[in-house]
Amino acid sequence: MSMTRRIFLLVTAPALSAVALDRWPTSILDAWARATPPMARTGVVYMTIRNEGREPDALIAAQTEAAARAELHRTVIENGIARMQPVPHLEIPPGSDVRLEPNGLHLMLIELRAPLVAGTSFPLRVKFRSGLELALAVPVRTARAGGHSAH
Ligand SMILES: [Cu+2]
Known part of the structure; x- marks a missing residue:
């Protein structure tokens, strides 16, 4: 949190709960999914x-x-x-960015209902330990070089 914002909370909002104002300091940036071949059963989503x-917060579920x-x-x-290992929950330390990116952490979509087509998007809900739930529209992009191993 920036010093400016902290000062704002302390100085101009004493009657409001700082917890309420600053309740969801967790956010998601740059979410995207890799376009899949027509018969793919799995897909992958990256984000920051x-x-x-x-x-600390933690990503605990997605659907x-x-x-x-x-x-x-x-x-x-x-x-x-x-090799890919399941991560039951992903810790997000205070004041930090955790990146889901090719060859590292990723959200795996299992049993795709349809191939992921570049230029489209699909809804994704993610849940954090803090209670925050976010609904995203994830854009699908064509894969660049550098693969993601399949299951
Ligand atoms: Cu995976």
């Missing part, structure tokens, strides 16, 4: 999660009508082989 607050399930995964390299 920002916590401007003073308390979308585009797929049966949305799971948080981490890609790890073991003996030169990329």
